[in-house]
Amino acid sequence: MAKQTFTTGQVLTASQMSSLQATAMGGGSPSVKTTSYVLVAADAGTVIQMNSASATTITVNTSLFSAGDSVQIQNIGAGTLTITAGTATVNSAGSLAVSQYDGGFLYFSSASSAIWFDYTQPGTTSPLTTKGDLYTRTSSADSRLAVGANGTTLVADSAEATGLKWAAAASGGGMTLLSTTSLTSGSSVTISSISGSYKNLFILGRDISLSANDNVNFRFNSDTGSNYAFGRIRLTDTTLIGYSIDAETQFEGLEAFTSSAWNKEAFFEMTIPRYSETEIKSIYMRTIGQSPTVKKCDWRQGSFNSTSAISSVTLFTGGATYSSGTVYVYGVS
Amino acid sequence: MTNKPQVKIVNAETGEEIIRDANAEELAQMEIDAANSQARKAEAEAKAQAKATAEGKLAALGLTIDDLRALGL
Numbered sequence: 258m259a260k261q262t263f264t265t266g267q268v269l270t271a272s273q274m275s276s277l278q279a280t281a282m283g284g285g286s287p288s289v290k291t292t293s294y295v296l297v298a299a300d301a302g303t304v305i306q307m308n309s310a311s312a313t314t315i316t317v318n319t320s321l322f323s324a325g326d327s328v329q330i331q332n333i334g335a336g337t338l339t340i341t342a343g344t345a346t347v348n349s350a351g352s353l354a355v356s357q358y359d360g361g362f363l364y365f366s367s368a369s370s371a372i373w374f375d376y377t378q379p380g381t382t383s384p385l386t387t388k389g390d391l392y393t394r395t396s397s398a399d400s401r402l403a404v405g406a407n408g409t410t411l412v413a414d415s416a417e418a419t420g421l422k423w424a425a426a427a428s429g430g431g432m433t434l435l436s437t438t439s440l441t442s443g444s445s446v447t448i449s450s451i452s453g454s455y456k457n458l459f460i461l462g463r464d465i466s467l468s469a470n471d472n473v474n475f476r477f478n479s480d481t482g483s484n485y486a487f488g489r490i491r492l493t494d495t496t497l498i499g500y501s502i503d504a505e506t507q508f509e510g511l512e513a514f515t516s517s518a519w520n521k522e523a524f525f526e527m528t529i530p531r532y533s534e535t536e537i538k539s540i541y542m543r544t545i546g547q548s549p550t551v552k553k554c555d556w557r558q559g560s561f562n563s564t565s566a567i568s569s570v571t572l573f574t575g576g577a578t579y580s581s582g583t584v585y586v587y588g589v590s
Numbered sequence: 591m592t593n594k595p596q597v598k599i600v601n602a603e604t605g606e607e608i609i610r611d612a613n614a615e616e617l618a619q620m621e622i623d624a625a626n627s628q629a630r631k632a633e634a635e636a637k638a639q640a641k642a643t644a645e646g647k648l649a650a651l652g653l654t655i656d657d658l659r660a661l662g663l
Contacts, residue, residue: 436602442609443596444620450603472627481619507623575627576620578595586602 258285260302260326280304287331290315295343296363301326307355309334318343319369331360340373349373352398393419432459432587440465440582445573447479448586453533453566455588460527460570465582467513467574470548473523475508476571477538477561482506487540487559494552508561510572511544512553515580521548522581533566595620 258276269277279285280302287306294305295316305328307313313336322328332338338355340347346369347353353373355361361375385392389404391411395418405411405423412424433455436448440462451458465473476485485508488501502509513523523546529538538561546553561567572584594611601607612620648654 436600436605438598438600443598443612445595445597445612445616447597447599448602449599450601452603472630474623506626573620573623575631576624 258302259299283329287329291334296328297321300328302328304329304331306331307334307336307338308332309336309338311336312339313337314339314341316341316343317345317347317363317371319345322365322368322371324365324367326365328363329360330355330363332357344369346370347373349375351375354398391421393421395419428590430590432589434585435588436584436586438584438586440572440579440584442579444576444578445571446579446584447569447571448584449569451568451570451586452588453568455533455590456531457589458527458529458532458567459587459589460525460529461585461587462511462523462525462527462572463583463585465511465513465523465525466521466580467515467577468580469577470512470514471574471577473510473513473525473572473574475510475527476506476573477508477567478563478565478569479571480561480563484562485509485559486562487557489555489557491556492554507573508540508542508559509557510542511555512546513574513577513582514546514548523547529561529567535564535566537562537564538567 258273258280261277276285285304287304288300289306289308290313291307291309293314293316294307295318296305298321301322305315307315307330313334315330315338317340330338330340332355335357337357340349340353340355340363347363348370349372352375355375356377359375359377361373361377363371363373365371383392384390384399384401386401387404391402391404393400393402400419402419402421402423408426409423410426412422413420414422435452438446438448440446462473467473483504483506485505486501486503487505487508488499489509490497490499511523511525514521523544525542525544527540527542529540532538540557540559540561542555542557542559544553544555544557546555570586595617596609597612597616599608599610645655648658
């Protein structure tokens, strides 16, 4: 029953009392709407029931209701009903959207302002639908963030409606193996087309042996000019010596030996920081070469006087051919 | 079967490996490198020989390298 104005001495019928009681208890016959609707003054104290498969609105305007008036609103249709502030203000603790079989009541605190009390309080229903979904919130309502693709990670992003998004996992620092090369033929091996996408280059050589005792030397970008220099500290058994050489045509490398027995091989590791930049390159190298009678360890630091990015490395001997060995080229992020 | 020196080139991007005979330019560079290598070896051997000779002379005088070090030489 709509809101009534009673007069002194007025006699109410049983039907009127039953209707009034039902309304007062939150029930009563609803006024069914099937399309969007604008509340009118006569709706005070009644139940408005929306039944539409499509989205609809119920609009609230000012100067129609008095402070203390209320209107119950229900939605039994599949379409979402949205309580819409027309000329009046509508406050709410949560969303003004009313999904199917949800409802609430609109309580007027003044002729121009109402409060929407949703039967379903924020947080009491879940927007989640799928395994892995996340319960998030937009600026005005709870929201579902669908699970991301495998391997992606959650990233804060204020440009997104929920402030969150799924993104490819950021690659952390680390080493990426760019090439594995066997030293099994000839006396010159070149590893070319080395990606310049990394910060540093790390080159590792293992189990290197030769057809005759010889040095394994290095050139970058096939540069045979006098652009290499290095200082060297060398330990041969118990003898320690050191010297430096400038303007060489090669970066003198490790001493390697014949045979591939474990104690007759040579190993090295070389680091070239910022190898792809247009600056002179610094080179840091450690080696060990083991013959049956002599163990030789070397520590050397040098430079490659070139402003070109290093994109190839050549390992060559003084004439001996490779019997064994593997070279690993890593890009270091 | 070839007797020419071979070079191996590995493309780090594609993994493609090429093993072929050294071309004229590479052969010329290899000869230079081999000559340099021999010169270094000869120099190292000469130094080692000179050291051995000097140690022999010291020994003939009843001295050792440690004796020279003790003298601050």
